Amino acid sequence: MNSQAVEKRRETLASMCDERARMLQDQFNVSMNHLQALAILISTFHHAKEPSAIDQITFARYAERTAFERPLTSGVAYAVKVLHSEREQFEKQQGWRIKRMDSTEQSPAWEEDADLVNEEKSRVQGEYAPVIFAQDTYKHVISFDMLTGKEDRENILRARESGKGVLTAPFRLLKSKRLGVILTYAVYKSDLPSNATPAERIQAAIGYLGGIFDVEALVDKLLHQLSSKHSIIVNVYDTTNPDEPVSMYGSNMTGTGICHISTLNFGDPVRKHEMHCRFKQKS
Numbered sequence: 337m338n339s340q341a342v343e344k345r346r347e348t349l350a351s352m353c354d355e356r357a358r359m360l361q362d363q364f365n366v367s368m369n370h371l372q373a374l375a376i377l378i379s380t381f382h383h384a385k386e387p388s389a390i391d392q393i394t395f396a397r398y399a400e401r402t403a404f405e406r407p408l409t410s411g412v413a414y415a416v417k418v419l420h421s422e423r424e425q426f427e428k429q430q431g432w433r434i435k436r437m438d439s440t441e442q443s444p445a446w447e448e449d450a451d452l453v454n455e456e457k458s459r460v461q462g463e464y465a466p467v468i469f470a471q472d473t474y475k476h477v478i479s480f481d482m483l484t485g486k487e488d489r490e491n492i493l494r495a496r497e498s499g500k501g502v503l504t505a506p507f508r509l510l511k512s513k514r515l516g517v518i519l520t521y522a523v524y525k526s527d528l529p530s531n532a533t534p535a536e537r538i539q540a541a542i543g544y545l546g547g548i549f550d551v552e553a554l555v556d557k558l559l560h561q562l563s564s565k566h567s568i569i570v571n572v573y574d575t576t577n578p579d580e581p582v583s584m585y586g587s588n589m590t591g592t593g594i595c596h597i598s599t600l601n602f603g604d605p606v607r608k609h610e611m612h613c614r615f616k617q618k619s
């Protein structure tokens with residue numbers, strides 16, 4: 337190939353990759369906005385109403401009917417803050433016990449977490465975050481304490497002190513073992529001022545809404561909507577730690593020749609993501 341043809345190929349790949357990255361980012365952003373609106377809906381109709389206007393059946397039906405608004409998510413779930421002193425009363429009212437994610441034991445995370453640093457430990461001591469509502473596809477997480485899962489716990493702690501939507505790294509979900517990423521928004525008592533400090537936010541948090549992004553399936557669906565005469569290989573990575581990129585989407589099949597990298601912005605400044613594109617065939 338002459339250098340002009342190589343240059344042309346490079347440009348084609350770059351524009352195809354950028355287009356796909358932009359599409360993914362836009363769909364992510366749309367999903368994220370609707371999750372935030374769902375957090376406000378819960379605050380309004382569950383926490384600010386006595387009695388609550390939402391139960392699991394209502395929540396599941398509403399989540400299902402509005403699923404088209406969150407195109408990259410395969411489900412949503414809502415966990416509430418329960419203090420140890422409230423546990424018995426809470427369990428009696430729900431009719432089930434709070435469960436740990438990593439075992440069948442009932443003991444709380446803060447009693448066993450030997451490897452947790454003391455500061456972190458005291459911050460989450462004596463509280464739980466059991467899921468009370470979930471879209472039907474994730475009904476199996478109801479009653480599980482989300483503070484007992486490493487990724488879920490980190491997300492909850494970060495979401496409630498920042499007041500922003502926060503993302504996990506890709507990890508294997510409970511039961512399905514599929515690769516997922518969770519976006520969490522904290523729900524606060526309604527009197528929280530918008531300029532609240534992190535300490536005030538932690539205090540005022542009452543629940544945590546999570547959107548479950550099934551990256552493997554949903555990115556695939558998204559990319560297939562774009563047909564093209566050139567087929568390209570797309571990989572998406574979490575590059576938060578640049579020395580250890582975590583694959584979020586795509587096989588490890590390596591294409592020939594040039595690779596174009598488009599950066600992705602999923603709104604959480606702590607996480608970094610990239611899309612890598614290659615041509616399938618050399619011609």
Ligand code: WA2
Binds near residue numbers: 414492548
């Ligand atoms: N939801 C579904 N499957 C999971 C999971 C999860 N977390 N964690 C591991 N497998 C209630 O961010 C708050 C949902 C967590 C939200």
